[in-house]
Amino acid sequence: MNTLKRITVLTVLLSLPVLLGACTKSAMCDSPKVKAEVIKSMEAGFKRRFTQMGNAEALKRLKIGLENIVQVDLNEKTHQYSCTADMTVTGSTKKKSTPISYTSAMTPGGLHVKVGKF
DSSP states (O other), X not given: OHHHHHHHHHHHHHHHHHHHHHHOOOOOTTOHXXXXXXXXXXXXXXXXXXXXXXXXXXXXXXXXXXXXXXXXXXXXXXXXXXXXXXXXXXXXXXXXXXXXXXXXXXXXXXXXXXXXXX
């Protein structure tokens, strides 16, 4: 009987990480995938603006990043995070930052990130 208890406990302990990982329905504000999607979205917006101004080459000299990421809210029903961060744009001589907001959620189609206007 003692061996059966040990096997049961061991089985539960080994399966716990798998079960916890399968229950994750959200993408946290500061996860690498969410940060990459936010930056990708910002870069696309900058590319459109710079191209309209006829200065698309200037974008290649800029580095865009996120700092001071904060989770503002988590909608328990939809498993959607509301987040704020400082978007940083670094050029050859200056670094500027501006506050942004975004949401992130895992949907049946995968990660969904929406960045507010910046």
